[in-house]
Amino acid sequence: MNEQFRAHIEKLSTINDEQFDYILSFFKPKKLKKHSILISEGDTVSYEYWVAKGCLKASYVLQDGKERIIRFAMEDWWISDYDAYFKKNPATLHIECLEDCEVLVLSFDDREKLCKELPEMEYFFRKKIEGAYAAFQKRLISLLSSDAKERYDFFLQQYPMLHKRVSKSIIASYLGITRETLSRISNL
Amino acid sequence: MNEQFRAHIEKLSTINDEQFDYILSFFKPKKLKKHSILISEGDTVSYEYWVAKGCLKASYVLQDGKERIIRFAMEDWWISDYDAYFKKNPATLHIECLEDCEVLVLSFDDREKLCKELPEMEYFFRKKIEGAYAAFQKRLISLLSSDAKERYDFFLQQYPMLHKRVSKSIIASYLGITRETLSRISNL
DNA sequence: CTTTAAATTTGATTTACATCACACTTAAAA
């Protein structure tokens, strides 16, 4: 896992062995069973998670119990309720493991400390969120501009690997449609 | 304008006079007439803009000429096509002044140089985009989970000032509905 | 002030997708 994590960081920042050991000391590894819940609505969110193994969903749960998937995470992705984590608001999202998972946990305070002490990490996190922001913009365009079929095709093209790992009901909920509609459009 | 810009930066990073002068040297002031176009679809996007005065829209233009507003900008906000700017993709957005505007222009290369040379600015830009990302998450939840009326109410609550400055057709396009639908729900 | 254009409202009709209901299939427990 550590080598995988180091490779992940070195995609954006070059660091030496000593620096990596120091960075790693801020992260706490954690194993989670399928269906484990990392964040529930209303929680104070002090952690974000880097996924070494497994697959998770972050969703908004409606009054009637239906849910909308806000984002997924799998190997090498990060996940949290970022509105709550960055802005110290109560969580609006529910984050749950869709498979058994292994993650590295980072607290907000440690993140800030790491950024202050290591410019390489401040750069890393800045670049990381720039990428996430750009991806979010694309998703928004897709949601505002495309019908269900087009959004599904865009999703398949963007996340072919996810399509094989998560149920169709969950993909439907990511696309903002019902599972019935997805079933109908997916064999067009 | 310079004092306004300095106050904007000092909301997140403390800087001295010398640093501010250095920072400012990277920004180029520009005056723009209403209807000026800053970015067109397909452009290479090398600049982002900090708004000192005025109001702009960033929109995605559909094949039939209809548009979806991806974001607005007004005093103290930043705007660009961030997918294109950060990821060096061709622009998908169209950015246009809704009023006469005054902006400060920053090139991508200067942004990176500034971040490398001044940790305060790397911190500033990281915090800035963390906030923008959190706001984007809220918008996504609103789009996926609410009907037209609820989204309009959320918009009014979040951006009361914008509501007074931009036309209803444009607000409708931000909400992902038609102007007719907005007209019907807005006097409910 | 007058003319022309842009923005908004209102009504009638259509449509994409949701909802409801149930059959069927696959996977996980007992």
Place this chain on the structure above:
DNA sequence: TTTTAAGTGTGATGTAAATCAAATTTAAAG
């Protein structure tokens, strides 16, 4: 294996919002 549950597919019906079509109000330009 049998049982129970979770996931998927398909039809019938309902509905929020889109579309089409004017009418009206507001703003800009001559």
